[in-house]
Amino acid sequence: MITLIYQLLREDEKFIIESAKKLNIELNLLSADKLILDPRNFQFKDKLILNRCLSQFIGDQITHFFETFNIKVINSLEVNHLCSNKFITSLFLIKNNIPTVPFLVFFHEEMIDKVSQILENYPLVLKPIYGSWGRLLAKINDRDAFEGIIEHKKNLSSPYHNIFYTTKFIEKPNRDIRITIIGKKIVSCVYRESFHWISNTARGGKIKICNLDKELENICQNLIEKIPEGIYGIDVFEYQNGYLVNELNNTVEFKNIQKVTGVNISDEIINFCLEKINND
Amino acid sequence: MFNANCPICGSQINFSTLPEENELLNCGNCNNRLVTKSVIGNEIILAEAPNIEEDWGE
Numbered sequence: 001m002i003t004l005i006y007q008l009l010r011e012d013e014k015f016i017i018e019s020a021k022k023l024n025i026e027l028n029l030l031s032a033d034k035l036i037l038d039p040r041n042f043q044f045k046d047k048l049i050l051n052r053c054l055s056q057f058i059g060d061q062i063t064h065f066f067e068t069f070n071i072k073v074i075n076s077l078e079v080n081h082l083c084s085n086k087f088i089t090s091l092f093l094i095k096n097n098i099p100t101v102p103f104l105v106f107f108h109e110e111m112i113d114k115v116s117q118i119l120e121n122y123p124l125v126l127k128p129i130y131g132s133w134g135r136l137l138a139k140i141n142d143r144d145a146f147e148g149i150i151e152h153k154k155n156l157s158s159p160y161h162n163i164f165y166t167t168k169f170i171e172k173p174n175r176d177i178r179i180t181i182i183g184k185k186i187v188s189c190v191y192r193e194s195f196h197w198i199s200n201t202a203r204g205g206k207i208k209i210c211n212l213d214k215e216l217e218n219i220c221q222n223l224i225e226k227i228p229e230g231i232y233g234i235d236v237f238e239y240q241n242g243y244l245v246n247e248l249n250n251t252v253e254f255k256n257i258q259k260v261t262g263v264n265i266s267d268e269i270i271n272f273c274l275e276k277i278n279n280d
Numbered sequence: 281m282f283n284a285n286c287p288i289c290g291s292q293i294n295f296s297t298l299p300e301e302n303e304l305l306n307c308g309n310c311n312n313r314l315v316t317k318s319v320i321g322n323e324i325i326l327a328e329a330p331n332i333e334e335d336w337g338e
């Protein structure tokens with residue numbers, strides 16, 4: 001029925017396996033290490049792929065391959081494309097009038113004074129356009145730091161480190177909000193509390209239940225209308241009595257949210273897969 | 281009951297059911313992150329979990 005493609009089976013994937021068992025759905029496990037994407041000998045018997053690869057690049061190739069042969073993949077290539085590059089995500093948010101953090105991209109260190117002026121002064125945050133778990137984010141408190149970090153980034157090997165995606169630093173409380181969206185549904189909403197300005201749970205942020213108010217619900221409903229259907233983790237900042245959507249995440253990690261809220265996100269994932277299969 | 285030895289500290293790790301390939305686990309003794317490298321018949325081979333790559337994560 002469903003094939004789960006993975007690289008490492010984490011607690012999240014084990015929850016999904018458990019849900020499939022409980023709901024009596026046939027779920028076949030396939031390790032990406034065992035895959036050969038050979039278009040001349042294409043064979044596949046299941047109706048849908050749940051792609052849970054840890055590597056964004058590997059996951060993308062797999063999704064592209066199976067979609068070419070008209071196999072449904074969750075998340076779709078369209079969702080991957082929207083989420084994996086932070087600049088593309090930001091452009092999407094601004095185009096669709098979703099409140100977001102002021103951002104820009106530049107390519108040369110000569111621009112730093114103009115950039116700090118446009119973003120209304122320091123602190124700023126410099127992020128790799130591809131990245132996750134709060135890695136390689138830099139909070140820039142002044143011009144000297146900006147110069148130094150740009151020089152370091154220019155010496156990193158991947159070409160995408162020469163794309164200087166820069167955002168305003170948002171003075172938020174010691175927490176972010178993480179919303180999980182599956183299909184058309186808001187499935188969960190939690191705070192990630194942390195004393196560090198980077199509050200990813202992968203870096204020790206603690207999860208607490210958050211009640212969605214009307215304003216945030218409206219923002220989410222608006223977003224749901226605009227995004228291609230899929231499984232998303234939405235990062236939101238509280239800012240000046242309102243909200244800013246920071247980013248959209250693909251291949252969502254939910255084990256801690258599931259434990260704290262009691263919301264069975266893995267059941268929701270399996271049900272969403274079934275819905276997609278039956279929509280044929 | 282199935283078991284295998286931790287490749288780092290050597291202590292025995294027990295499994296109530298056979299694990300899947302590339303399943304993550306922690307050694308109860310040394311607390312290192314391990315992964316099941318292969319499961320052939322009832323034989324489970326464990327290895328140290330791989331390092332985090334640049335493009336990993338949600």
Ligand SMILES: Nc1ncnc2c1ncn2[C@@H]1O[C@H](COP(=O)(O)OP(=O)(O)O)[C@@H](O)[C@H]1O
Nearest residue numbers: 125131132133134135167168169170197198199
């Ligand atoms: N502009 C910002 N202002 C304040 N905090 C930020 C900003 N950008 C990121 N952060 C903090 O860093 C965390 C990780 O940043 P994020 O953009 O979500 O990247 P990642 O993909 O690594 O999760 C956020 O959840 C938030 O706590």
Ligand SMILES: [Mg+2]
Nearest residue numbers: 133200235247
């Ligand atoms: Mg994030």
Ligand SMILES: [Zn+2]
Nearest residue numbers: 286289307310
């Ligand atoms: Zn050990």
